[in-house]
Amino acid sequence: MSRFFGEIRQLGYVVKDIKAAMDYWSRTLGVGPWYYNPKVPIxxxxxxxxxxxxxxxxxxxNSGDVQVELIQTRNExxxxxxxxxQAGNEGLQHVAYWTRQYDADLARLLGQGFKPVMGGEVGENGRFIYFDTEYHPGTVIELSEVLGPKGTLFxxxxxxxxxxxxxxxxxPFPDLNTL
Incomplete structure (x- = not known):
């Protein structure tokens, strides 16, 4: 467990072919079932x-308490x-820490010098933010809010x-508006 963030709750893999990746993870590694959303409403x-x-x-x-996320970009x-x-990578791109106190945790991390690069929202109470990796090339850190429908889905x-x-x-992903 990280003394700064708590438990790593998600491993995010960027893949070229999400269907092939789901097949590999389920058949070869025995991880599943997979909940697939062809276009995430961000x-x-x-x-x-x-x-x-x-x-x-x-x-x-999920594999135990750790969620595995497979991501395929569909536009530029x-x-x-x-x-x-574009750097020639495929595989583990981020580790995510989940929070029910997003505003407080975000303020704390910003105060510690973490620099936001990318963020948005998925459903109500589903904010997320990715931080710069200049201090550690490679795997990115994500802070993800898990309240409301997103938390129910997880x-x-x-x-x-x-x-x-x-x-x-x-x-299929269930509709977040019905959770």
């Missing part, structure tokens, strides 16, 4: 202070994911992984 997205409209596909599954919108790929994904028997390995 609001208020910003990268380096500019607003954009990204089209990213995401799949989420500037992002840390695109930067990662709980559902964790529960589905408990005792998963390999059946129905890819499932």
């Amino acid at each position: 609001r208020n997205y910003q990268y380096r202070g500019q607003s954009y409209e990204p089209h990213n596909s995401v799949a989420l599954a 919108v500037p992002s840390m994911y695109r930067d990662f790929q 709980d559902l994904i964790r529960q589905a992984a408990d005792g998963w028997d390999g059946s129905d390995p890819v499932r």
Whole structure:
């Protein structure tokens, strides 16, 4: 556990082919089931202070208490994911820490000198922010709010992984507005 952030709750992998990645993780590694969203509804997205409209596909599954996120970019919108790929990388791009006290934790991290690069919102109470990696090249740190529907979704994904028997390995994301 990090004494600064708490537990790492998510490992985010940027992949070229999300369907092949879900297949590998479920068949070869036995991780699943995957909840797949072909176009994540991100609001208020910003990268380096500019607003954009990204089209990213995401799949989420748990291995124990750690959530695995697979991300495939679908357009050329500037992002840390695109930067990662343009540098010739594929694989682990970020580690995420979850919070129910987003404003307080964000203020603390900004006070410690962390520099935001990318952020936005997924659903109500689903803010997220990624920090600069200039002090450590490679894996990025994300702070992710897990209240409301996003938190409910993450709980559902964790529960589905408990005792998963390999059946129905890819499932659609439920509508966040109904959670």
